[in-house]
Amino acid sequence: MPPRPLDARALAALAANPGCRRRALLDGAGVDKGALASALGAPAAFGQSQFAFVRGNAFEARVVADGGAELIRLLCAHTDGTPATPPEPAEVTVPDLAADGPAGRTARTRIALEEATAAGRWALLRHPMVSLEIAGSAAYLEPDAIAVRPDGGWTVIEIKSFPILDGSADPAKVGAAARQAAVYALALEQLPGGAGRVRSEALLVCPKDFSNLPTAAPVDLRKQLASTRRQLKRLTRLDEIADTVPDGTRFDPALPGEELTAAVDTVPAEYAPECLASCELAFHCRAQARTAGTVASLGRAVRGELGGLTTVDAVLTAAHGEGADAADAADAPDATDAASADAADTAGPVDDPAAAALRRAARLRAEALEHLEHTAPPAHTAAPAHTAPPVRQSPDAEAACR
Known part of the structure; x- marks a missing residue:
């Protein structure tokens, strides 16, 4: 296949x-x-709808028309360190990146970047191809565009079809676009001389409000670059996984x-x-x-808080297992006698902060439920029109109830 x-x-x-x-x-x-x-x-349903796909292609065609003059204008207007006055369309080079296969297109992109940088002129590379080594395997990537400035800087341009409404866009979609741009920037950094030329600020181009007119906003990639670089280094090599x-x-x-x-x-x-x-x-x-029954299904935050307790059964055992009452007694403010402390030592993983927190939470929850059971009116009787305010429960019990 x-x-x-x-x-x-x-x-x-x-x-x-x-x-x-x-x-x-x-x-x-x-x-x-x-x-x-x-x-x-x-x-699982993933991917764009046909309508969104057609709309995105139409918007991109509008943006890159006339040799990408609109992209260069947006770049000059929204990024730091760029001349405020955009160059004339004739001053922008749009090299031909056609070649046979991904490897050929990657080589052609590298040559075009080197030539434009050495000449010190504006250049716009539309749908270039770069490669990035992932877990010992090469992956070929195709950014929307890369702009080369006269000072030799390279800027990743992301063209998206979601709108920017009143100067703001969907944070989730902007974050996804930033992570993709960071991957492209990492691939550019692996090119000869690319480490010092790739800008840590990408240009996000989107429709303005509900129109098809383009607008742009700079996106800081420093956080995404550091995170993606660190995570990719942690990936196990594919040959090591395949050996298992x-x-x-x-x-x-x-x-x-x-x-x-x-x-x-x-x-x-x-x-x-x-x-x-x-x-x-x-x-x-x-x-x-x-x-x-793994706790990973509850989220990374929960998994991190529970430490060595990796299953739901282990969590429930730590919260309600044998010896929990003795451990709670040792943690309680009025537990001062040595007998309670000795009982707590044999109650299980008392030294585990996660287990101790679970036992305390279970005790608070039981107290809150008992309080509600004693203060709630019977189900078959109607509550009086004017009732006294309920007894205020302790902050710990109230928090556990919530």
Whole structure:
């Protein structure tokens, strides 16, 4: 089956979850995860609608018309260190980047960047191709545009079809565009001489309000660059992951369901709720995480707070297990006798801060429920028209109740 090429969106999602070996291997092998998810019985709808796709192409065609003069004008108007007066269209070079195959286009892009930088002139590279090494495998990426300034600086330009309304746009969409631009910037930094030329500020071009007129805004990439660079370095090499997969394993959607599920399960996944917005296999991995009872299905924040407690059963045991009452007694303000302290020492993982917090939360929850049970009116009687205010519960019990 022909492999699906990696794009910046997939790399940004992979960098956001570097511990997921399943996604790393499937993306590196070019497996169609959408078809795989459908064959596993857990499809996920991703991608643009046909209307949005056509609208995006029409908007991009409008923006890059006349040799990209509008893009250069927006670049000069919205980025620092750029002349306020845009150059004449004849002063902007738009090189031909056509070549055979991704490797040929990557080489042609590198030559065009070197020539424009050496000549010290304006240049606009439309749909160039760059490569980035991911976990020991080369990925070919295609930015919307790259602008070369006379001072030798390179700026990544992202053209998106979502609108900028009254000077602001959807933060989630802007963040996704920034992560993609950061991936392109990292690929440019790997080119000869590119480390000092790539600007840490990308240009985001979008429709203005509800029209088809373009507007732009600078996007600071320093945070995304640092995060993506760090996460990509943490990725395990694909050959190391493949060595752990049994020989003869296939990820063919045409396989029977049980055989395909067994093949996918040979590669461990690191599920998090954020995967639902970026991975086609998220529903399948979520079902597995829930079946296994892992706390990862509750989110990275919860998993981090619980420390070594990795399953829901372990969490409930720590909160309500044997010896919890003795441990709580030792933590209580009135626990001053040595007997209570000795009982707490044998109550389990008392020294674990997560276990101690769980036991305290369980005790507060029980107190809050008991208070509500004693103060609530009977279900079969109507409450009087004028009742006295309820007894104020302690702050800890009130917080636990909420």
